[in-house]
Amino acid sequence: MSNEVNVGLIGFGTIGAGAVEIFNKNQELLNEKTGKKLVLKKVADLDITSDRGVKIEPELLTTDVNEILNDDEIDIVIELMGGYEPARTFILKALNNGKHVVSANKALIAKHWEELIDTATKNNVRILFEASVGGGIPLLTPFNEALSSNRIDSIYGIMNGTANYILTKMTEEGLDFDSVLKEAQEKGYAEADPTFDIEGHDTAQKLIILTKIGFGEYVPQENFTVEGITKITPTDINFANNELDYSIKLLGIAKKINGNLEIRVHPTFVPKTHLLSSVNDVYNAVYLVGDFVGPVLLYGQGAGRMATASAVMGDVIDIVLNPEKEINYGPKTSQIAKVKKIEDLNAKYYIRLTAVDQPGVLYKVGEVLKKYNIGIESMTQKGNSDKQPVPIILVTHHANESDIEKALGEINNLDVVKGETIKIRILD
Amino acid sequence: MSNEVNVGLIGFGTIGAGAVEIFNKNQELLNEKTGKKLVLKKVADLDITSDRGVKIEPELLTTDVNEILNDDEIDIVIELMGGYEPARTFILKALNNGKHVVSANKALIAKHWEELIDTATKNNVRILFEASVGGGIPLLTPFNEALSSNRIDSIYGIMNGTANYILTKMTEEGLDFDSVLKEAQEKGYAEADPTFDIEGHDTAQKLIILTKIGFGEYVPQENFTVEGITKITPTDINFANNELDYSIKLLGIAKKINGNLEIRVHPTFVPKTHLLSSVNDVYNAVYLVGDFVGPVLLYGQGAGRMATASAVMGDVIDIVLNPEKEINYGPKTSQIAKVKKIEDLNAKYYIRLTAVDQPGVLYKVGEVLKKYNIGIESMTQKGNSDKQPVPIILVTHHANESDIEKALGEINNLDVVKGETIKIRILD
Numbered sequence: 001m002s003n004e005v006n007v008g009l010i011g012f013g014t015i016g017a018g019a020v021e022i023f024n025k026n027q028e029l030l031n032e033k034t035g036k037k038l039v040l041k042k043v044a045d046l047d048i049t050s051d052r053g054v055k056i057e058p059e060l061l062t063t064d065v066n067e068i069l070n071d072d073e074i075d076i077v078i079e080l081m082g083g084y085e086p087a088r089t090f091i092l093k094a095l096n097n098g099k100h101v102v103s104a105n106k107a108l109i110a111k112h113w114e115e116l117i118d119t120a121t122k123n124n125v126r127i128l129f130e131a132s133v134g135g136g137i138p139l140l141t142p143f144n145e146a147l148s149s150n151r152i153d154s155i156y157g158i159m160n161g162t163a164n165y166i167l168t169k170m171t172e173e174g175l176d177f178d179s180v181l182k183e184a185q186e187k188g189y190a191e192a193d194p195t196f197d198i199e200g201h202d203t204a205q206k207l208i209i210l211t212k213i214g215f216g217e218y219v220p221q222e223n224f225t226v227e228g229i230t231k232i233t234p235t236d237i238n239f240a241n242n243e244l245d246y247s248i249k250l251l252g253i254a255k256k257i258n259g260n261l262e263i264r265v266h267p268t269f270v271p272k273t274h275l276l277s278s279v280n281d282v283y284n285a286v287y288l289v290g291d292f293v294g295p296v297l298l299y300g301q302g303a304g305r306m307a308t309a310s311a312v313m314g315d316v317i318d319i320v321l322n323p324e325k326e327i328n329y330g331p332k333t334s335q336i337a338k339v340k341k342i343e344d345l346n347a348k349y350y351i352r353l354t355a356v357d358q359p360g361v362l363y364k365v366g367e368v369l370k371k372y373n374i375g376i377e378s379m380t381q382k383g384n385s386d387k388q389p390v391p392i393i394l395v396t397h398h399a400n401e402s403d404i405e406k407a408l409g410e411i412n413n414l415d416v417v418k419g420e421t422i423k424i425r426i427l428d
Numbered sequence: 429m430s431n432e433v434n435v436g437l438i439g440f441g442t443i444g445a446g447a448v449e450i451f452n453k454n455q456e457l458l459n460e461k462t463g464k465k466l467v468l469k470k471v472a473d474l475d476i477t478s479d480r481g482v483k484i485e486p487e488l489l490t491t492d493v494n495e496i497l498n499d500d501e502i503d504i505v506i507e508l509m510g511g512y513e514p515a516r517t518f519i520l521k522a523l524n525n526g527k528h529v530v531s532a533n534k535a536l537i538a539k540h541w542e543e544l545i546d547t548a549t550k551n552n553v554r555i556l557f558e559a560s561v562g563g564g565i566p567l568l569t570p571f572n573e574a575l576s577s578n579r580i581d582s583i584y585g586i587m588n589g590t591a592n593y594i595l596t597k598m599t600e601e602g603l604d605f606d607s608v609l610k611e612a613q614e615k616g617y618a619e620a621d622p623t624f625d626i627e628g629h630d631t632a633q634k635l636i637i638l639t640k641i642g643f644g645e646y647v648p649q650e651n652f653t654v655e656g657i658t659k660i661t662p663t664d665i666n667f668a669n670n671e672l673d674y675s676i677k678l679l680g681i682a683k684k685i686n687g688n689l690e691i692r693v694h695p696t697f698v699p700k701t702h703l704l705s706s707v708n709d710v711y712n713a714v715y716l717v718g719d720f721v722g723p724v725l726l727y728g729q730g731a732g733r734m735a736t737a738s739a740v741m742g743d744v745i746d747i748v749l750n751p752e753k754e755i756n757y758g759p760k761t762s763q764i765a766k767v768k769k770i771e772d773l774n775a776k777y778y779i780r781l782t783a784v785d786q787p788g789v790l791y792k793v794g795e796v797l798k799k800y801n802i803g804i805e806s807m808t809q810k811g812n813s814d815k816q817p818v819p820i821i822l823v824t825h826h827a828n829e830s831d832i833e834k835a836l837g838e839i840n841n842l843d844v845v846k847g848e849t850i851k852i853r854i855l856d
Binding site: 018021022025026029030032033035130136137138139141142145146147148149150151275278279285290291292293294295296297298299300301304306307309310311313314315316317318321322324325326327328331332333 | 449450454457463565566570573576713718719721722729737738739742743746749752753755756761
């Protein structure tokens with residue numbers, strides 16, 4: 001690269017505006033750290049009139065992305081438009097035109113991993129995406145560098161700020177899911193359509209990237225279980241916190257067991273003694289265990305304009321300093337023999353069922369559990385005065401998920417059981 | 429580098445044996461990640477007969493360090509002997525002989541920063557020392573890479589495992605400092621001479637390195653306040669935990685205030701709502717705040733054979749992949765106007781004094797505090813039955829350290845005050 005490095009930005013939304021703000025505020029630092037003049041040359045977006053709250057010269061703005069992709073003077077393209085298309089086409093074109101790419105597009109990277117990495121490699125340019133998982137948290141770089149001599153044993157991540165905010169507020173304020181979601185939407189912590197966040201898809205995409213980098217194994221989303229947090233009630237939260245000393249967190253888990261991989265996203269009981277249980281509000285954290293390093297926790301803001309832009313610009317600096325740097329996107333060959341099915345999971349379970357408040361219920365439930373050889377660590381039934389159906393809370397010993405599923409199927413068919421039965425897996 | 433990369437190891441102690449173990453156990457992973465054959469060619473130590481509990485070919489061992497320093501086939505030298513000399517001489521010779529160096533020697537790096545970095549730069553080789561701060565935790569690399577677009581606002585670190593283990597056990601078991609230290613020594617968590625760890629010197633050396641990397645400012649240890657944990661009593665711990673909702677932690681703090689730097693090491697009251705208060709036992713963590721990324725916490729094992737060796741070998745892999753990589757050892761120019769003196773600190777203080785149990789004591793103490801305009805948030809005096817001197821606990825509002833010092837000087841001279849008065853700074 002010459003002494004002036006030109007950057008083109010595609011996507012002038014929230015994160016894009018954050019990147020522009022780093023150029024505005026820390027330009028001197030960027031130049032000093034890279035030893036070059038870092039120039040934001042062009043910003044492409046379909047909307048170039050709305051005010052993003054950051055200063056930008058109007059002549060930098062364009063609605064024509066080709067002014068970036070076809071500009072031979074642009075060395076690095078930052079893609080922050082999100083989504084699969086046309087983002088994929090734009091990134092591939094940038095790479096094929098010999099430009100380095102920095103992206104925060106977890107959906108695209110999780111889905112088109114191989115094509116993107118291969119295209120970059122073929123063109124001898126770099127594609128970096130530190131911001132795609134855990135926002136501002138240094139996460140992918142550590143896996144590829146400081147932790148690189150380790151075989152990874154397990155990864156547990158709180159990777160969705162919206163879900164974590166909702167669970168935190170439900171815990172702190174005793175409110176139900178819908179009320180907290182509404183509050184989160186009003187505060188801008190949840191989207192108008194929050195499905196992607198609260199149903200675990202966002203966490204799943206991030207987990208796919210971490211699993212590839214940690215274990216060398218690419219597992220598409222359709223091949224693992226993803227459960228969201230919409231069925232969590234104040235009863236569950238209250239029971240977890242006050243009777244069992246757990247927090248409920250939406251975790252992405254990837255874990256090597258006897259050479260096989262468990263990969264799953266679901267709400268999880270996390271012991272209060274575990275650092276992940278103290279990760280609250282919109283914060284994210286990834287807890288990993290390596291065979292030599294032992295446990296490591298990396299914590300910070302997993303989303304938001306400023307934090308995500310910080311990671312994007314960290315990648316830009318890295319490329320400017322080391323345009324030819326070799327990077328490992330995880331182990332080159334998979335460390336995994338096979339991906340386990342969720343039915344083969346062995347865990348402890350929290351089970352909440354709703355039953356009529358009359359004698360004999362526990363006997364009938366107990367009979368089913370005994371049939372499937374599921375041991376019970378504790379059972380709580382809280383009666384009420386008006387003979388309405390009441391929640392019954394069970395905590396099992398370690399059991400196989402397939403047995404739990406069969407037992408819950410039969411329990412749900414009991415005439416004394418009303419409404420939906422919920423199971424939440426407990427972190428060992 | 430050719431397809432075979434030769435590594436020489438100087439210092440076959442605890443960490444050195446850990447590095448050998450990574451070669452033994454993860455050789456395949458090292459080769460795959462680097463795309464080269466990584467060969468441990470020679471290990472130098474004065475003692476080459478004691479069993480380190482790891483497998484090593486006897487012909488690799490030598491007592492003559494020159495067999496490494498003068499071997500043209502050795503590309504990378506790992507220095508794990510510790511101490512200033514002859515480690516400094518060996519490292520400089522290795523660099524001058526065109527070899528890359530990886531070191532975990534915080535004392536040496538903190539003291540001879542400029543000479544070491546300059547010598548590496550001059551010889552166009554790399555010197556890396558991720559393991560020198562926070563053991564296995566990815567820490568220096570994130571500062572230099574993923575967080576690189578930020579101006580750092582503050583750094584708070586629990587960086588000594590021995591001190592943190594002692595404080596944790598004092599908290600959990602209600603024991604006094606000496607008993608816990610003895611237990612820690614028996615378990616191998618504290619050295620026979622623990623001064624370096626418990627008096628804060630180890631933390632100070634690590635803080636010097638973080639301060640240089642975070643703020644571009646080199647502050648030698650004689651220029652800042654370093655206080656250890658030997659004066660902490662069960663009374664302090666009990667009061668912090670049960671009456672105020674704080675943990676006591678030995679923190680290294682480097683913080684930018686109006687362009688100036690506060691840098692200090694001392695036991696600190698950390699609010700229980702702060703993640704650092706949940707960092708227990710021998711674990712370390714660094715909490716930093718960047719202007720864009722916001723707060724980030726990096727947590728893991730700060731010492732020990734396996735974790736430290738993990739960071740050492742991460743550096744080795746990085747060098748093999750990127751022997752010409754440009755690295756910033758923090759901002760090239762200092763971000764700091766001047767280093768503040770501890771007298772200019774403004775903080776809240778916990779103060780424990782010991783006074784005779786008779787009327788008029790609080791009046792006399794209060795008179796002194798009023799003279800120096802020190803406001804009191806709370807005061808607790810626990811009487812006893814036998815008229816022995818009793819502890820009086822004060823928590824101040826924000827006050828200047830110089831006023832606190834003057835006030836404590838006068839309070840200690842009161843005839844009703846016995847023994848030593850302790851102040852512990854409270855984290856804002």
